[in-house]
Amino acid sequence: MKKIIIISLVMILALNIVGCGADTAPDGSKIDVDLTKMSSTMVYSKVYEMVNGPDKFVGRKIKMNGLFNYYKDTKTKKEYFACLIQDATACCAQGIEFKLKGKHKYPDDYPEKERELTVVGTWDTYTEVIDGKKQVFCIVKDAELIK
Numbered sequence: 001m002k003k004i005i006i007i008s009l010v011m012i013l014a015l016n017i018v019g020c021g022a023d024t025a026p027d028g029s030k031i032d033v034d035l036t037k038m039s040s041t042m043v044y045s046k047v048y049e050m051v052n053g054p055d056k057f058v059g060r061k062i063k064m065n066g067l068f069n070y071y072k073d074t075k076t077k078k079e080y081f082a083c084l085i086q087d088a089t090a091c092c093a094q095g096i097e098f099k100l101k102g103k104h105k106y107p108d109d110y111p112e113k114e115r116e117l118t119v120v121g122t123w124d125t126y127t128e129v130i131d132g133k134k135q136v137f138c139i140v141k142d143a144e145l146i147k
Contacts, residue, residue, distance in 0.1 A: 023037070023063065025061055025063070025120045025144070026120060026144050026146065027144075029061055030061060031061045031062070031063045031120065032057075032060035032061045032062070033046065033050070033057065033060055033061070033062050033063070033123075034063045035047065035062070035063060035064040035065070035085065036063050036064065036065045036118060040086075040087060043085060043087075044087045044094075047085055047094045047096070048094075050062075050096075050123070050138065051094065051096075051138055054123070054125045054136070054138045055125065057123040058123055058124055058125060059122060059123065059124070060122070060123045061120065061121070061122055061123075062120070062121060062122070062123045062140050063118065063119070063120045063146075064083050064085060064096060064118070064119055064140070065083070065085075065116065065117065065118040065119070066083040066084045066085040066086065066093070066096075066116070066117070067083070067084040067086070067093075067114050067115065067116060067117070068081070068082075068083065068084075068110065068111045068112070068113060068114065068115050068116075068117045069081075069082045069083075069084050069095060069113060069114070070082075070106060070107075070110065070113055079106055080097055081097065081098055081099065081100070081106070081110065082095040082096060082097050082098065083095070083096050083098060083117060083119050083140075096138060096139075096140060097137065097138065097139045097140070098119050098121055098139065098140040098141070098143040099121075099139060099140070099141050099142070099143060100143050100144070100145070101121070101141075101142040101143060101144060110145075111145070117145060117146075118145070118146040119140060119143045119144070119145060119146065120143065120144050120146055121140035121141055121142050121143030121144065122140065122141050122142050122143075123138070123139075123140055124138075124139050124140075124141045125137065125138055125139070126139060
């Protein structure tokens with residue numbers, strides 16, 4: 001029984017390391033979490049961990065791919081850009097907001113909605129007041145689109 005537990009732990013550790021290593025961002029910096037190299041099960045688990053414990057990832061370089069989505073708040077006029085990462089069965093998706101580095105204009109500098117994209121940037125959080133309550137949101141800032 002001990003042998004099975006040890007082998008299982010080693011496999012979990014190995015799966016957690018896959019995709020989080022030697023790849024580099026366009027600016028030459030190391031990518032800390034590469035969701036593009038993980039299995040769909042691992043991506044789902046890692047994204048869940050990132051969204052539910054965002055402070056642990058702040059400042060880390062993230063690489064992700066999924067479907068592009070855009071939303072503009074009609075009240076505030078604020079624009080939101082997201083990478084929708086689907087689970088293994090493509091029935092559920094988690095959107096991770098991103099903000100491109102520099103000045104960009106929608107739709108000129110972005111892919112078409114629901115088009116596949118790959119984004120690299122730095123994980124961060126920000127707070128907004130919604131209906132009188134402070135809420136923390138996750139974002140990949142200083143992002144770059146990878147062709």
